[in-house]
Amino acid sequence: xxxxxxxxxxxAYGDTVAVQDVSFTVESGEIFGILGPNxxxxxxxxxxxxxxxxxxxxxxxxLGRDPSDTSLRYEVGVQxxxxxxxxxxxxxxxxxxxATFYPEPADWRALTRELGLGEKLATAxxxxxxxxxxxxxxALALIGSPKIAILDELTTGLDPQARRDTWDLIxxxxxxxxxxxLVTHFMxxxxxxxxxxxxxxHGRVVALDTPAGLIAGLDTEQRIRFRPSAPVxxxxxxxxxxVREVIRHGSQIEVVGxxxxxxxxxxxxxxxxxxxxxxxxxxxxxxxxxVQLTGRSTKE
Amino acid sequence: xxxxxxxxxxxxxxxLREPVAAFFVLVFPTLLVIILGSIPSFREPSADxxxxxxxxxxxxxxxxxxxxxVAIQVAPxxxxxxxxxxxxxxxxxxxxxxxxxxxxQLAMNGIAAVVSTTLVLAVGRIVFDVRLAQQFAxxxxxFLLTLAGTLAIGLFVAAVVPSGKTGNAIGTVLFFxxxxxxxxxxxxxxxxxxxxxxxxxxPLGAGQRALSEAMTGSWPNLLSATVxxxxxxxxxxxxxxxxxxx
Numbered sequence: 001x002x003x004x005x006x007x008x009x010x011x012a013y014g015d016t017v018a019v020q021d022v023s024f025t026v027e028s029g030e031i032f033g034i035l036g037p038n039x040x041x042x043x044x045x046x047x048x049x050x051x052x053x054x055x056x057x058x059x060x061x062x063l064g065r066d067p068s069d070t071s072l073r074y075e076v077g078v079q080x081x082x083x084x085x086x087x088x089x090x091x092x093x094x095x096x097x098x099a100t101f102y103p104e105p106a107d108w109r110a111l112t113r114e115l116g117l118g119e120k121l122a123t124a125x126x127x128x129x130x131x132x133x134x135x136x137x138x139a140l141a142l143i144g145s146p147k148i149a150i151l152d153e154l155t156t157g158l159d160p161q162a163r164r165d166t167w168d169l170i171x172x173x174x175x176x177x178x179x180x181x182l183v184t185h186f187m188x189x190x191x192x193x194x195x196x197x198x199x200x201x202h203g204r205v206v207a208l209d210t211p212a213g214l215i216a217g218l219d220t221e222q223r224i225r226f227r228p229s230a231p232v233x234x235x236x237x238x239x240x241x242x243v244r245e246v247i248r249h250g251s252q253i254e255v256v257g258x259x260x261x262x263x264x265x266x267x268x269x270x271x272x273x274x275x276x277x278x279x280x281x282x283x284x285x286x287x288x289x290x291v292q293l294t295g296r297s298t299k300e
Numbered sequence: 301x302x303x304x305x306x307x308x309x310x311x312x313x314x315x316l317r318e319p320v321a322a323f324f325v326l327v328f329p330t331l332l333v334i335i336l337g338s339i340p341s342f343r344e345p346s347a348d349x350x351x352x353x354x355x356x357x358x359x360x361x362x363x364x365x366x367x368x369x370v371a372i373q374v375a376p377x378x379x380x381x382x383x384x385x386x387x388x389x390x391x392x393x394x395x396x397x398x399x400x401x402x403x404x405q406l407a408m409n410g411i412a413a414v415v416s417t418t419l420v421l422a423v424g425r426i427v428f429d430v431r432l433a434q435q436f437a438x439x440x441x442x443f444l445l446t447l448a449g450t451l452a453i454g455l456f457v458a459a460v461v462p463s464g465k466t467g468n469a470i471g472t473v474l475f476f477x478x479x480x481x482x483x484x485x486x487x488x489x490x491x492x493x494x495x496x497x498x499x500x501x502x503p504l505g506a507g508q509r510a511l512s513e514a515m516t517g518s519w520p521n522l523l524s525a526t527v528x529x530x531x532x533x534x535x536x537x538x539x540x541x542x543x544x545x546x
Contacts, residue, residue, distance in 0.1 A: 050393055052546075070395065078393035083386035088317040093310065100306050101396045140390070 001028040003148060003179050004049060008058035011044050018044040020203030022058075026148075031170070031180045033194030035187075037294055041203040042183045043081065046150050049181070050078045063147065074102060077146035079137045081153055087126030091117060091136055094125065095143060102144035111139045114169050116162065130157040138166065142173060149173065152183040167192055187286045197286075201294040214289040222283060224255045224265055226276035236272065240264040252278075303396055307404035308411075315374070315408055325369045325412050329362040330419045337428040349489040352516075356431075357487040359424040360512040364446065364482045364504050366416040370409045371450035372478065373471045376457035378405060381464030389546040398545050406451060413447055431515070439514035442524070446507030449531035453503060455539035481505035488512070500524065503531045 004026035011019040019041040026032040036042045047053045049060055051067035060067050063075060085094050095112065099105035112118050115135040120128065128136065134157050141149055154170070155163040170193060174180055184190050190197055191211045199207040199214070207214055221244065234246045237255055242264040247254040255265050262281060269276055316322050333355070336342050342354035349357065379402070382388050388398040424430035433439035454471070461467040481495070482488075482504035488496055499505030506527040510520035 052389070052392055070397075073393065073395040076393075080386075080389065080393065083390035083393075085387055085390070086314050086382070086385075088314050089310070093313070097306060097310055098394065100303055101394045137390075141393075144394070 002026070003028045003063055004032075004181065005061040006045070006049065006058070007060070009045060009048060009055050009060060010057045011041075011048060011053060011055055017203055019048070022198075022200065022203065022205055024198045024205060024208055026179060026181060028179055029174065029177060030195040031174055031182055031193050033190045033197040034181065034183045034200060035185065035190050035197050035290065036200035037185065040200045040294075042185075042200055043152055045200065046078075046152055046181060046183050047080070050076065050080075050150055052080075074144060075147045077141040077144055077149045079141035079149070079151045079154070081156075083137070084133075085125040085136075087124060089125050090122055091125070091128070092121040094136065095121075095139060098140050098143050104145050106143050106145045108139065108143055111142060114165075114172075115139055116165060131159060131162050134158060135162070135166070138169075142178075146178060148179045148181065150181045150183075154182060154184065155186065155189060163189070187290060191286045199290065199293050206293050207289075211286055214293075215284050215286060218284045218289050218292055221256050221258055222261045222281065224257075224261060224279070224281050225249075225252055226265075226279040227251050228253060228269070229275040229277065230272075232269070232272065232274055236268050237265065240268060304400055304404060304407075307396075307401055308407045311404045311408035312411065315378075315412065321369075321374050325366060325374060326416050326419070328369070329366045329416055330423050332365065333358060333362050333420055333424055334427065337424075343428065349487065352489075354487070355424070355428050356515070357483070357489060357512065359420060359428075359430045360508055360515055361483050361487065362420045362424075363417050363443070363511055364508045365479065365484060366413055366420065367443075367446050367450050367507065368475060368479055368482070368504055370413045370416075371447065371454040372457075372475050373468070374412075375405065375409050375451060375454040376461065376467040376471045377464050379455070379458035380461045380467030383458075383544065383546065384463045386546065392545055409451065410447060413443075417443065433511075433514045434517035435514045435519060438519040439511060442507065442510035442514050442520045445510065445520065445525060445528040445532075446503070449503045449507065449528040449535075452532045452535035452539060456535040456542070459539045459543040478502060478504045482508040501527055503528065 002025045006025070007023050009019050009022040022041065022045055034042050034045060044053065048055050049062060049067055051072060054068065062072055065072055091112070095108040099108055112121065115138060117132065117135055117139065120132055125133065125136070138151065138154065141151060155166050158166060167189065170180060182193060194211060196208065196210055197214060198205050207217070209217065232253065237243050237246050242259045242261045243255055243257040245256040247256065255261065257264065266276070336358050337355045345351050345353055382401070388401065391398045391401055421432060425432055457470050458467055461470055481499040481502040483491070488499055488505065488509060491499065500509065500523055506524040510524040510528070513521060
């Protein structure tokens with residue numbers, strides 16, 4: 001079932017076109033990633049879905065309704081960048097207040113435990129670290145037991161451990177049937193969490209596929225390195241169409257090629273009864289896919 | 301209604317956690333009455349001010365001071381900070397309209413003003429024998445008109461300033477001339493004729509005149525009431541037109 005439908009969305013601020021032409025659909029129960037470099041139009045896209053901005057043209061349907069329909073606020077939880085709380089409000093007060101906004105709020109005590117905020121309930125918002133603010137922000141997005149959660153730059157500012165904990169939480173939230181739209185520029189996060197990813201660049205969707213699909217679509221080379229148990233003739237390997245080049249590094253062999261390179265190499269070795277020790281594969285990653293699609297590094 | 305009550309309660313808590321603002325709104329006006337009232341000559345009837353005592357005048361001035369603190373100093377700074385920090389933006393993603401938060405902030409300001417005014421009147425009555433407003437309904441009307449007119453100005457400031465800091469600065473810049481015309485330094489009764497005329501058209505001057513007259517038994521005069529309603533209408537409209545949520 002489709003829960004979000006975006007069709008030919010366009011949004012400009014004065015002369016600056018933030019979103020040129022974006023279309024995609026999000027299916028119930030999936031974690032849908034929106035990936036793109038800074039300024040690509042990701043945030044404008046999700047803000048339009050959340051009903052905070054009105055599109056210049058194109059249509060958006062969320063659970064079959066227009067995003068301006070305020071009844072959606074009960075069913076869509078949103079965590080945005082650049083949104084805060086009064087400095088002197090404590091974590092407990094914030095959660096308790098926001099819980100009253102919804103008819104069937106989640107158990108915020110359990111939520112704070114899962115997010116590692118259990119010790120911070122009496123702390124004022126202004127005294128929280130960046131990562132703790134971020135986790136509170138996630139808790140507030142989930143407190144209304146939403147059907148859809150929109151999370152913008154979910155783990156920005158979190159340390160690696162907190163990031164992993166947050167990923168676990170997001171997966172368990174999805175397992176409870178919530179559809180999640182995740183905006184990120186963090187590849188490991190997208191690769192780990194997302195069922196499908198829309199790559200947005202210059203206000204357009206440049207690719208939409210599963211993480212594996214995006215990587216497989218690359219025509220970059222793979223590299224396999226190993227130490228053979230017996231001498232191998234280069235010609236045996238280069239005879240295979242997948243193999244472009246064989247490079248020797250002392251006792252190690254590096255095979256460069258495309259397609260199903262690993263299968264090609266292992267079958268040659270198997271036929272010759274050679275065992276490959278210290279086998280390493282340098283695979284293309286989502287990072288490589290991203291660079292090829294947008295022409296930009298994510299580390300900028 | 302439950303949500304609005306909770307929001308208002310939250311705003312009250314947050315207000316009380318700002319010790320400086322809470323002091324100036326809740327304690328300072330009463331303190332002013334006590335300090336001025338402890339000057340013996342201020343407790344003697346004076347022919348210059350129509351046989352009233354200086355302390356009699358300063359009770360209504362202290363009430364206006366309360367309203368000015370709340371509406372011109374506190375409200376714009378808080379609301380502009382809420383917008384700057386994305387508090388209103390976050391609220392816009394929930395079922396609760398940011399308008400409710402705005403209402404809760406105004407309700408908090410109204411409650412703080414009522415509490416502080418009650419304290420001023422009680423101390424004036426008990427310690428310095430300043431009679432409570434003889435025209436009580438007139439006093440309430442003058443109080444509400446002054447509160448509404450000044451809050452409209454405060455809201456307009458909150459609407460147009462880019463940050464909480466600027467809101468605070470503009471509030472302070474407005475505060476001194478407005479309080480001057482309300483008679484904080486020289487009561488209206490001893491102002492030169494021309495300053496009295498000008499004061500009649502300022503929000504706090506008009507408010508102080510109406511409150512002071514209610515203390516001695518009159519309904520707010522038409523000019524003061526019209527001036528206050530005018531400020532409410534003009535700045536209220538401008539604030540609604542220009543308010544940005546994020």
